[in-house]
Amino acid sequence: MFRGIAASQGIAIGRAHIVKKEVEVRGFSVENTEKEIKRLDKAINAAKEEVVIIKENSANTIGQENAEIFEAHLMILEDEEFINAIKNKINDEKINAEYAVKLVVDEFVQIFLNMDNQYFKERASDVRDIGNRIINILSEKSSNSIANVREKCIVVADDLTPSETAQMNKDLVLGMATNLGGKTSHAAIIARTLEIPAVLGLGHITDNVNEGDMLILDGNEGVIIINPSQEEIEKYESIQKKMEEEKNELLKFRDLRIVDKNGKRIEVAANIGGTSEVDIALKYGAEGIGLFRSEFLYMDRDNLPTEDEQFEAYKYVLERMGEKAVIIRTLDIGGDKNLPYLSMEHEQNPFLGLRAVRLCLARKDIFKTQLRALLRASVYGNLRIMFPMISGLEELLEAKKILKEVEDELRAEGIEVGKYEVGIMIEIPSAAIISDILAKEVDFFSIGTNDLIQYTLAVDRMNQNVSYLYNPSHEAILRLIKMVIDNAHREGKWVGMCGEMAADLSMTKTLLEMGLDEYSVTPPMILRVRKELNSIL
Numbered sequence: 334m335f336r337g338i339a340a341s342q343g344i345a346i347g348r349a350h351i352v353k354k355e356v357e358v359r360g361f362s363v364e365n366t367e368k369e370i371k372r373l374d375k376a377i378n379a380a381k382e383e384v385v386i387i388k389e390n391s392a393n394t395i396g397q398e399n400a401e402i403f404e405a406h407l408m409i410l411e412d413e414e415f416i417n418a419i420k421n422k423i424n425d426e427k428i429n430a431e432y433a434v435k436l437v438v439d440e441f442v443q444i445f446l447n448m449d450n451q452y453f454k455e456r457a458s459d460v461r462d463i464g465n466r467i468i469n470i471l472s473e474k475s476s477n478s479i480a481n482v483r484e485k486c487i488v489v490a491d492d493l494t495p496s497e498t499a500q501m502n503k504d505l506v507l508g509m510a511t512n513l514g515g516k517t518s519h520a521a522i523i524a525r526t527l528e529i530p531a532v533l534g535l536g537h538i539t540d541n542v543n544e545g546d547m548l549i550l551d552g553n554e555g556v557i558i559i560n561p562s563q564e565e566i567e568k569y570e571s572i573q574k575k576m577e578e579e580k581n582e583l584l585k586f587r588d589l590r591i592v593d594k595n596g597k598r599i600e601v602a603a604n605i606g607g608t609s610e611v612d613i614a615l616k617y618g619a620e621g622i623g624l625f626r627s628e629f630l631y632m633d634r635d636n637l638p639t640e641d642e643q644f645e646a647y648k649y650v651l652e653r654m655g656e657k658a659v660i661i662r663t664l665d666i667g668g669d670k671n672l673p674y675l676s677m678e679h680e681q682n683p684f685l686g687l688r689a690v691r692l693c694l695a696r697k698d699i700f701k702t703q704l705r706a707l708l709r710a711s712v713y714g715n716l717r718i719m720f721p722m723i724s725g726l727e728e729l730l731e732a733k734k735i736l737k738e739v740e741d742e743l744r745a746e747g748i749e750v751g752k753y754e755v756g757i758m759i760e761i762p763s764a765a766i767i768s769d770i771l772a773k774e775v776d777f778f779s780i781g782t783n784d785l786i787q788y789t790l791a792v793d794r795m796n797q798n799v800s801y802l803y804n805p806s807h808e809a810i811l812r813l814i815k816m817v818i819d820n821a822h823r824e825g826k827w828v829g830m831c832g833e834m835a836a837d838l839s840m841t842k843t844l845l846e847m848g849l850d851e852y853s854v855t856p857p858m859i860l861r862v863r864k865e866l867n868s869i870l
């Protein structure tokens with residue numbers, strides 16, 4: 334049994350197909366370097382044409398946004414530093430084009446892998462992918478053995494590039510297992526989008542599996558079993574069957590809308606961490622985005638995202654969701670979420686420290702950039718801006734003041750600002766207790782139980798030793814939630830919940846009876862919550 338990263342949910346049972354992608358490249362010296370450079374130019378053009386076609390085709394299978402990955406491939410093919418490095422190798426070392434490509438790609442890959450940055454580490458596979466494509470064209474071999482899969486199999490590989498994953502035939506590739514790769518690698522993102530179960534980062538799986546071995550791949554737990562017993566196969570077949578039945582059964586709730594006995598619509602929305610999750614949210618019938626954790630746009634990189642980068646991301650989500658509401662939470666960094674490039678002082682109690690809106694009020698430059706991007710995007714959909722970690726009225730008023738300033742600045746610049754709502758997370762007990770006062774200043778509340786529970790019960794949400802005390806149904810928590818809902822309703826404001834408690838099916842009924850207006854959960858939980866609500870009402 335091997336353990337790796339559970340990168341895409343589901344169970345696959347089938348024969349291993351080992352994909353070896355190392356293209357063997359022979360190096361030899363050449364006299365006519367000009368001829369090699371011409372061959373190289375031709376191959377690069379042909380590679381570009383291939384990538385454009387893959388990009389267009391994959392837009393239909395993996396969605397426009399994920400297909401943009403191939404835009405990055407085109408950029409590499411147009412990168413002068415990369416291409417000149419290959420040409421210089423041909424000229425200086427008088428070697429054949431294939432070999433020069435291999436040497437330069439190896440150098441670039443090494444540079445990326447040595448970087449102390451997950452994003453660049455994961456880009457190494459993009460460069461390798463492009464290198465193999467050029468070499469295959471130069472040596473007139475058909476590219477990518479993965480596209481040649483003819484039978485149902487579980488693909489086992491050292492690493493899978495984005496284009497290989499996107500070219501996978503979902504009917505034949507039952508699952509994927511790789512030595513390398515992380516949860517945020519493009520291969521993982523695409524596997525999740527295509528719903529191909531995947532276990533990545535297994536270390537040495539390719540050394541331990543032989544072509545044709547029987548495998549069980551458990552994408553829920555991140556486990557691979559090689560040549561399992563009949564008993565194990567039966568156990569996993571029954572899990573697989575159950576998951577399939579459950580999924581099919583749940584689909585009938587996709588378009589169902591829940592209305593309570595008073596005629597009030599109860600919405601089930603999605604929590605997302607990035608733009609690529611919007612399509613999955615829609616697929617599972619999200620009635621809106623109840624929480625977009627914008628801090629993920631700031632992570633896995635070396636510098637702050639620019640106003641334009643953020644604007645593009647927010648605009649994309651708003652446009653994709655159409656008329657449906659999109660709650661974008663402003664930067665919630667600090668606590669356990671760090672930005673290595675923001676040199677923040679070491680704190681004894683980071684969860685009680687300079688995090689979220691406190692940090693934004695201290696670093697107005699960062700805050701204003703995000704608010705500008707949000708307001709510029711507001712004309713593209715139904716935007717709701719939400720401030721995290723509000724503890725008192727002053728903080729809320731200060732955040733709103735800055736928002737107003739930004740809006741005035743934009744208007745003075747002649748930039749259009751659309752309609753939008755403003756709300757706050759209720760995740761600190763003090764905010765819950767004065768929710769009657771705060772309700773007058775906002776359009777909505779969203780209860781963040783993940784933090785509300787830890788702060789109310791003094792239980793670190795990440796500490797195993799006290800996890801037995803982390804109890805969503807503690808009477809103190811229930812009273813706070815009820816108080817928040819009542820106070821908001823008294824002011825005619827609505828209340829959602831985006832903490833994990835919203836996805837706890839044992840609490841669905843209690844929350845409904847308290848008058849909760851919206852449940853926001855991870856996309857795969859949407860239909861389960863809706864089914865539960867339907868069975869109650």
Ligand SMILES: C=C(OP(=O)(O)O)C(=O)O
Nearest residue numbers: 760781782783784831832
């Ligand atoms: C939704 C919440 O925010 P996060 O989990 O990102 O802290 C919460 O605290 O409940």
Ligand SMILES: [Mg+2]
Nearest residue numbers: 760781783784
């Ligand atoms: Mg929180």
